[in-house]
Amino acid sequence: MQKIYVLSEEDTKQLLEMDEVIEAIENVYREKSSGSGKVFPLVFHEFKRSVADMDIKSGTLDEMRVYGLKLVSWFGDNPSKGLPALSGIVMLFDKNTGLPLGTINAEHMTGMRTGAAGAIGAKYLARKNSEVMLMVGAGHQASYQIRAIQTVIKGIKKVLVYDPMKFESAERFVDRFDYKSDGIEYIPVKDLETAVRSSDIIVTATPSRKPMIMKEWVKKGTHFSCMGSDMSGKQEIDENILKVARLFADDIPQSISVGELEMGIKNGAITQEDIICEIGDVLIGKCDGRTSDDEITVFDSTGIGLQDIAAGYMAIMKAKKNNMGIEVEF
Amino acid sequence: MQKIYVLSEEDTKQLLEMDEVIEAIENVYREKSSGSGKVFPLVFHEFKRSVADMDIKSGTLDEMRVYGLKLVSWFGDNPSKGLPALSGIVMLFDKNTGLPLGTINAEHMTGMRTGAAGAIGAKYLARKNSEVMLMVGAGHQASYQIRAIQTVIKGIKKVLVYDPMKFESAERFVDRFDYKSDGIEYIPVKDLETAVRSSDIIVTATPSRKPMIMKEWVKKGTHFSCMGSDMSGKQEIDENILKVARLFADDIPQSISVGELEMGIKNGAITQEDIICEIGDVLIGKCDGRTSDDEITVFDSTGIGLQDIAAGYMAIMKAKKNNMGIEVEF
Known part of the structure; x- marks a missing residue:
């Protein structure tokens, strides 16, 4: 009799460790x-x-021996009924046999894999001596981004948090942030320009549709991980930054159609040829990441379904090893 | 805390009743x-x-208030490892909220919904006074087709079973068929031509790639439900039958690309304009089915993902009502 795992959101919270998710996403x-x-x-x-609306992202990781899909639904009227607007579910299959491995609640996992993506951008593209991180956006995703960055960038001393809507949100976020690390100061900030001027790594995770960060504010050597733009029309940073920066993407066609690079290309600030390569090409040594401490680097992360497949697979493998989650006859 | 249903193949066997599946597929x-x-x-x-290979079929049934997908994997080397070559899983979501409803083993359910489809073809297109059914193919699907036909065609007196590979398979099938109905004779047959000449309803469910049934053998008023062709190149009946028959499909574009009608169109025996309409148009009264007792009718059923969504939804609704299956925190 066949069995599959069913992992709830709570299970994924217990099973997924940020350093392991980062490793899995690097492999993706x-x-x-x-x-x-x-x-x-x-x-x-x-x-x-x-x-x-709903979308189905699917794909295969042949080395990892797993394929599958994530279905994400967004129902904007749900919060008025006391239900979450966004919900998602991942289904995985064994690449050796085609048999189903399990079904996983995608909510927490999506946060983890997106945090991991932002941090991988910083790990491979930021200056090695980076000390100050600026988090732009104090929403649900900010917590995952900060956890992931402090996991990979060991020299971080300050994390500045800016909320584009109101300062109180940044204050409240810092108060409640559960993963404070010894030796790091967490500071809500009111003035974005001042914060940008002092930052080495800037992560943006907002639903912004117009640039918030101007080129004049950005110091030499800054790295950007732009996480917010995942739909046509979204934009978080001044396209003049793109003009002078080394540009990287998780998936070039997707960056051009819905990512942070979209508006820069549409407005003629840059062309597709200005994109150096995909981040994976840097990881496998096919292309150079940062080449000097003076360069500005930008990683445009739009999110790909393979990230969910890898994170979900790790959750199932750990559930199996640690005898956690629920295994059900199927 | 959110919950989802997980229904195993065994659960679907207990939950799904053929008459109810037929009703659900009519609604599809x-x-x-x-x-x-x-x-x-x-x-x-x-x-x-x-x-x-693997495929993902998805869609929405807005009236039924459910959407979802079926992922089917086919791994041809599996039987040599003692594993099933084909496996499938259905995932369903509430059309009112987008929240997941459950995950269902698709194996038995696919048999049921395919049986229901063949029978709906006969119910709406065969002569009302049909008495003899011929089942061509004595494989896994034959059992579902016969169960479904005898559910909807009350006058059936004989079921002939023919296997294109060997007679013994037809004999064994009839011996083991679990759903024999009082007043119906079940007869394995050796000679296809003689069987075709005496049949009112012919259901084909084989992997054939060349026509098995010739036009000369077919008597006036015969109905065909062609279930086997679901891939380019497959063909079960002589294209000269298509020339003189009233033709119906479950999904016209799919019939033309992979169904029984594909080869007839490719060989120039018929054109796309010869297809009267989709079976759903007959059910909603937009188009006439059979118009005389002399006509030959053909229903080309290629299978659509919406059938799995409807059958799966029924299984979940019945599980909820009867407190069956497993409900898991998610």
Whole structure:
């Protein structure tokens, strides 16, 4: 009799460790660049314009021996009924046999894999002596980004938190942030320009549709991990920054159509040829990341389904090893 | 805390009743023809040519208030390892909230919904006074087809079973068929031509790649439900039958690309304009089915993902009502 794992959000919180997720996502980028990781065509359906939609992202990680999909639904009216607007579910299959491995709640896992992506951008592209991180956006994703960055950048001394809507959100975020690390100061900030001027690593995770960070404020050697833009029309940083920066993406076609690089290309500030390469190409040594301490680097992370497949697979492997989660006859 | 249902193959065997599945699949065809049922683009990936592949079929049934997907994997080397070559899993979501409803083993359910489809073809297109059914193919699917036909065609007196590979398979099938009905004779047959000449309803469910049934053998008023062709190149009946028959499909574009009608169109025996309509159009009264007792009718059923969504949804609703299956925190 066949069995599958069913992992709840609570299970994923217990099973997933940030350093391990970062390692898994690095492998995803490597597989994508070497060709063993393949992204299948996206399925998207809008039930009601700007109110309810769903998408199915799927793909295979042939080295990891797993394939699968994530279905994410967004129902904008849900919060008024006391339900979450966003929900997601991952399904995984054994690449050796095609048999189902399990079903995983995608909510916490998506936060983890997105945090990992931002940190991988910083790990491979930021200056080695980076000390100050600026988190732009104090929402749900900020916590994952900070956890991940302090996992990979050991020299971090200060984390500045800025909220584009109101200062109180940044204050409250810092108060409640559960993963404070010894030797790091966490500081809510009111003035974005001053914060940008003093930062080595800037992570943006907002739903912004117009640039918040101006080129004049950015010091030499700054690294940006731009996490917020995942839909056409979104933009977080001044396209003049893109003009002078070394540009990297998780998936070039997706960055051009929905990522941070989209508006820069549409407005003519940059062209597709200005994108150095995908981050996976840096990881496998096919392309250079940062080449000097003076350069500004930008990693445009739009998110790919393979990240969910890898994170979910790790959760199932750990559940099996530690006898956690629920295994159900199928 | 959110919960989802997980229904195993065993659960679906206990939960699904053929008459109810038939009703659900009729509603699928109605929704498809009225426009409230929508099929999303197919995702297909071949891991290794002719050895291993997977597809994701998805869609929404807006009237039924459910959407979802079925992922089916085919790993041809599995039987040599003692594993099933084909495996599938269905995931369903509440159309009102986007929240996941459950995960269902698709194996038995696919048999049921395919049986239901063949029977709906007969119910709406065969002569009302049909008495003899011929089942061509004595494989896994034959049992579901016969169960479904005897559910909807009350006048059936004889079921002939023919296996294109060997007679013994037909004999063994009849011996082991678990759903024998009082007043019906079940007869394995050796000679296909004689069987065709005496049959009112012919259901084909084989992997054939060349026509098995010739036009000269077919008597006036015969109905065909062609279930076997679901891949380019497959063909079960002589294309000269298509020339003189009233033709119906579950999904016209799919029939033309992979169904029984494909080869007839490719060989020039018929054109796309010869297809009367989709079966759903008959069910909603938009188009006439059979118009006289002399006509030959053909229903080309290629299978659509919406059938799995409807059958799975019924299984979950019944599990909830009867307190069956497993409900898991998610």
